[in-house]
Amino acid sequence: MRNRLILLAFTFLGIPFILQAQTIRNTPHNLSISGQGITTASSASEMDMCSACHTPHRAVPQTPLWKQSATGTTYKTYNSSTTQAVIGQPTGSSLLCLSCHDGTIALQTNSIFSPHINFSGKNMQSIQGSSLSHDLSDDHPISFTYDASLAYADNELVLPSSLPKEIKLENEQLQCTTCHDPHNNMNGDFLTITNRYSELCITCHEKQYWNSSSHNNSSARWNGVGTYPWSHTPYQSVSENGCENCHEPHGAGGQERLLNYSSEEDNCLYCHDGNVASTDIQIQINKPYSHNVYKYIGLHNPEEQALLYTSHVECVDCHNPHASTNANASAPIANGFIRGVKGIEANGNGTTTIQFEYELCYRCHADSPNKPASPTSRQIDQDNVRLEFDLNNPSYHPVEGPGKNSDVPSLISPYSESSIIYCTDCHASNGASSPAGPHGSIYPHILKYRYQTDDNTPESFQNYELCYQCHERNSIINAMGMFGRKVHKKHIVRENASCNICHDPHGISSSQGNTTNNSHLINFDLSVVSPDPRTSKLEYVSLGHRGGECYLSCHGENHSPKRYR
Amino acid sequence: MAQNFRLNSKKSRDNINRRLLNLKALKISLRLLLFVTFFSGIIFRVYAQSESTPQNRHNSQEPSIYWIGQFPSDEKAIKTPNIFLRLFASFVGKKNPRLIRPFSVFMDRSDQLWVLDQGSHSVDRIQIDVGEITQLRRTKSTGFPSLVGICAAANGSVLFTDSKLNKIFLITKNSNSLQNLNNSTSLNRPTGIAYSQINKEIWVVETNAHRIAVLNNDGKLLRHVGHRGTGPGEFNYPTFIWIDHSGIVYVVDSMNFRIQILNEAGDVISIFGESGDATGYFSHPKGIATDSQQHIYVVDARANRVQIFDKEGNFLFNFGEQGTGKGEFWLPVGIYIDERDRIYVADSYNARIQIFQYKPGATNEK
Numbered sequence: 001m002r003n004r005l006i007l008l009a010f011t012f013l014g015i016p017f018i019l020q021a022q023t024i025r026n027t028p029h030n031l032s033i034s035g036q037g038i039t040t041a042s043s044a045s046e047m048d049m050c051s052a053c054h055t056p057h058r059a060v061p062q063t064p065l066w067k068q069s070a071t072g073t074t075y076k077t078y079n080s081s082t083t084q085a086v087i088g089q090p091t092g093s094s095l096l097c098l099s100c101h102d103g104t105i106a107l108q109t110n111s112i113f114s115p116h117i118n119f120s121g122k123n124m125q126s127i128q129g130s131s132l133s134h135d136l137s138d139d140h141p142i143s144f145t146y147d148a149s150l151a152y153a154d155n156e157l158v159l160p161s162s163l164p165k166e167i168k169l170e171n172e173q174l175q176c177t178t179c180h181d182p183h184n185n186m187n188g189d190f191l192t193i194t195n196r197y198s199e200l201c202i203t204c205h206e207k208q209y210w211n212s213s214s215h216n217n218s219s220a221r222w223n224g225v226g227t228y229p230w231s232h233t234p235y236q237s238v239s240e241n242g243c244e245n246c247h248e249p250h251g252a253g254g255q256e257r258l259l260n261y262s263s264e265e266d267n268c269l270y271c272h273d274g275n276v277a278s279t280d281i282q283i284q285i286n287k288p289y290s291h292n293v294y295k296y297i298g299l300h301n302p303e304e305q306a307l308l309y310t311s312h313v314e315c316v317d318c319h320n321p322h323a324s325t326n327a328n329a330s331a332p333i334a335n336g337f338i339r340g341v342k343g344i345e346a347n348g349n350g351t352t353t354i355q356f357e358y359e360l361c362y363r364c365h366a367d368s369p370n371k372p373a374s375p376t377s378r379q380i381d382q383d384n385v386r387l388e389f390d391l392n393n394p395s396y397h398p399v400e401g402p403g404k405n406s407d408v409p410s411l412i413s414p415y416s417e418s419s420i421i422y423c424t425d426c427h428a429s430n431g432a433s434s435p436a437g438p439h440g441s442i443y444p445h446i447l448k449y450r451y452q453t454d455d456n457t458p459e460s461f462q463n464y465e466l467c468y469q470c471h472e473r474n475s476i477i478n479a480m481g482m483f484g485r486k487v488h489k490k491h492i493v494r495e496n497a498s499c500n501i502c503h504d505p506h507g508i509s510s511s512q513g514n515t516t517n518n519s520h521l522i523n524f525d526l527s528v529v530s531p532d533p534r535t536s537k538l539e540y541v542s543l544g545h546r547g548g549e550c551y552l553s554c555h556g557e558n559h560s561p562k563r564y565r
Numbered sequence: 566m567a568q569n570f571r572l573n574s575k576k577s578r579d580n581i582n583r584r585l586l587n588l589k590a591l592k593i594s595l596r597l598l599l600f601v602t603f604f605s606g607i608i609f610r611v612y613a614q615s616e617s618t619p620q621n622r623h624n625s626q627e628p629s630i631y632w633i634g635q636f637p638s639d640e641k642a643i644k645t646p647n648i649f650l651r652l653f654a655s656f657v658g659k660k661n662p663r664l665i666r667p668f669s670v671f672m673d674r675s676d677q678l679w680v681l682d683q684g685s686h687s688v689d690r691i692q693i694d695v696g697e698i699t700q701l702r703r704t705k706s707t708g709f710p711s712l713v714g715i716c717a718a719a720n721g722s723v724l725f726t727d728s729k730l731n732k733i734f735l736i737t738k739n740s741n742s743l744q745n746l747n748n749s750t751s752l753n754r755p756t757g758i759a760y761s762q763i764n765k766e767i768w769v770v771e772t773n774a775h776r777i778a779v780l781n782n783d784g785k786l787l788r789h790v791g792h793r794g795t796g797p798g799e800f801n802y803p804t805f806i807w808i809d810h811s812g813i814v815y816v817v818d819s820m821n822f823r824i825q826i827l828n829e830a831g832d833v834i835s836i837f838g839e840s841g842d843a844t845g846y847f848s849h850p851k852g853i854a855t856d857s858q859q860h861i862y863v864v865d866a867r868a869n870r871v872q873i874f875d876k877e878g879n880f881l882f883n884f885g886e887q888g889t890g891k892g893e894f895w896l897p898v899g900i901y902i903d904e905r906d907r908i909y910v911a912d913s914y915n916a917r918i919q920i921f922q923y924k925p926g927a928t929n930e931k
Contacts, residue, residue: 031820033793033801051840052820055848055867062845062880066627066873072844072880089895089914098914099849099866099896102668103683103711103728104756104772104804105819 027185091143097176198242209323265293268315279435290440306342306350311370331420332356388506394515396507410475453500483546501525532560628926667911669899681712714758726755747784757805763812790831837878845880852900869894
């Protein structure tokens with residue numbers, strides 16, 4: 001009995017502390033002079049702390065003297081004006097918040113809301129497309145209807161019926177009070193649910209792949225160098241910041257999509273500069289040949305088609321930050337870094353989720369009308385790399401599938417005739433310690449190693465370092481008997497002709513070439529090779545295993561034809 | 566930190582005045598005017614008061630408020646004055662500024678409307694007769710994070726506050742430069758600002774310090790008025806301020822839900838108002854101004870209305886309710902009344918300035 005009494009006493013003793021913790025009294029929302037008001041507190045009588053927001057109802061209105069007949073009006077201050085609301089204007093209880101958070105009584109750090117902003121994905125789209133770019137939507141939208149049809153339309157929103165009890169809608173509308181409980185500051189920022197590990201965001205936003213992504217799971221922290229990346233949260237690791245690594249629910253510099261910064265790449269490179277993420281992508285982008293994401297601003301649109309029409313490159317054209325992981329894969333399967341991104345399949349159809357890495361490259365380097373042109377002028381000209389790598393071609397490097405040639409003795413193990421390679425095995429940042437992927441290189445075409453294409457290049461391992469990664473140098477220039485001597489050694493070593501002059505490294509499209517004239521990636525560089533003056537032919541003819549003849553003129557030497565077997 | 570910005574070329578500013586004053590002639594030529602404005606791109610259209618305006622249904626013997634116009638008057642016209650300019654703009658990618666969230670408003674003597682726009686983070690100067698907006702920002706890429714109060718100061722200069730930067734900015738007449746009034750004066754969230762022509766003093770409200778700082782023309786602090794509290798001369802989150810031509814100061818003591826009227830020295834003359842939702846009470850009082858008859862106009866953002874009191878605090882009249890139509894408001898904030906008794910209200914979430922006219926009654930009540 002005595003024990004129970006003590007327990008009871010302690011229970012009651014505890015109550016005031018609990019109450020104090022959960023009421024508005026000790027929060028910044030106590031604007032009465034009893035509040036933790038900044039500066040001096042007066043001993044004067046206390047204003048009712050509720051009336052800062054809750055206007056007392058006056059049943060007896062004052063009568064306007066100018067209209068003696070009029071009787072004055074009692075206003076309903078809590079009117080829900082959804083029916084007359086112009087879309088995007090704040091309604092309901094949000095009006096109450098905004099009338100203080102306007103830079104006077106409260107600062108606007110957490111309450112700037114601009115009119116005429118529509119929410120659902122489709123409408124955002126139309127805003128981007130129109131000239132209404134002056135609409136600053138740097139805050140999470142409020143006062144819009146969040147119902148099942150919106151959830152279905154967005155496809156990445158939780159159904160309103162499954163929201164937890166802390167998340168409240170007001171007449172089906174999302175208001176300030178959905179995320180903020182103005183009476184309770186237990187979670188900081190008056191949040192209804194803490195946003196550590198993005199708990200608050202993900203109660204509504206169900207982003208595909210997010211749960212397993214690195215941005216959700218990485219425990220990486222800032223190394224203390226450069227700019228501190230998480231100035232708008234109290235959290236100090238990638239996983240704790242979650243969505244807020246890149247997004248800011250209020251006052252976002254990037255406005256649309258509430259990104260931290262208006263330049264797309266800044267949202268990535270402030271961490272991916274070696275100071276949070278282990279690799280420095282920024283330094284790669286600044287190399288002379290790069291996918292220069294700094295060059296384009298405001299062209300990328302997340303709703304854009306898989307096939308890219310407006311020429312640009314942003315980090316998010318190749319990476320889906322909601323999906324990226326550091327999972328490895330084997331060619332041609334796309335690895336975790338490029339998980340969940342759009343691409344063009346080998347047959348030319350668009351896909352929202354690539355399966356193979358090359359599908360991503362084909363967004364811009366295949367059927368895109370603004371694709372970069374091929375750097376070498378060849379007898380068969382083709383800028384569409386999808387057509388160059390097609391498995392029906394007479395010859396191609398094995399990107400979509402194993403190559404055509406079943407006898408390639410130069411291949412260095414583990415490569416074999418049945419190997420498949422990535423685009424990024426050749427096109428990647430140079431440097432042994434550089435992160436994978438074609439971010440930037442000191443070599444043209446973002447090649448991982450040196451690949452000299454000029455005529456009169458002395459043969460050396462360094463000059464054809466790229467080719468010699470897979471094709472063993474000694475095997476190319478010294479082995480294979482007569483073929484090696486008469487063809488490779490003769491041209492590459494003695495004549496200083498670049499590999500690139502006879503070989504087209506990507507492949508020759510089946511619509512333009514054939515197995516007789518274009519096997520072994522033969523497609524001559526027209527700036528060096530010209531037609532044979534006697535026969536007027538410019539042609540390679542395959543004569544079977546390690547045999548062939550050429551009709552051409554090169555280095556003043558007419559081949560009309562020259563044959564090897 | 567002086568920055569350059571482009572000054573507006575002189576326009577025929579007086580045109581609009583004549584139009585407004587000559588309302589009868591306007592009524593006759595209304596159709597012609599609309600026709601002309603449509604084709605010439607003049608976007609400030611004046612609607613002669615229509616019989617259906619609620620404010621107009623009373624006896625004309627009584628003083629009254631008329632809705633006379635708004636800026637922008639037409640969404641399409643504001644984009645560009647004419648098709649060629651629009652085409653040109655589409656080539657050079659120039660965006661035409663427009664109001665986004667006007668917060669405070671001020672009309673200078675050369676009929677230039679000044680608007681503090683918290684949406685575009687810029688100070689907008691508007692030639693209302695041509696609808697041309699000149700936006701002033703701190704630099705090309707940085708705006709003002711939290712513009713609040715604006716007023717005229719000595720020699721035709723204009724002062725405005727930014728409550729986040731804790732600064733008062735000064736634009737001198739005919740100069741192209743924007744300068745800090747006084748870098749060494751430290752202010753704690755300056756919001757409302759007013760200038761006493763009588764004493765040549767700048768009164769700026771420090772909301773977070775619950776007091777008013779009185780400065781001289783150079784921005785040097787002369788004295789503080791008030792401190793936190795609920796008694797006379799004490800403030801709890803004071804916000805907007807107005808000084809009339811006789812030097813009397815009107816302060817919105819927002820979280821005490823009252824108006825305090827002070828003399829030039831800062832002593833209380835009278836106090837009125839309390840919290841409540843009915844007419845004559847305050848919910849979230851914002852901008853304040855007086856007309857030529859010393860009527861006090863107080864904007865209430867929460868109630869979406871403007872209430873008019875006499876200087877004893879008697880409730881005289883109110884207008885406005887929540888909505889997007891003429892005379893309706895969506896979180897109105899700033900108010901300014903010029904010497905012609907034209908009332909400018911910053912209708913913030915309707916992205917416009919609404920303009921009303923006060924007309925004294927045939928028998929003036931005072």
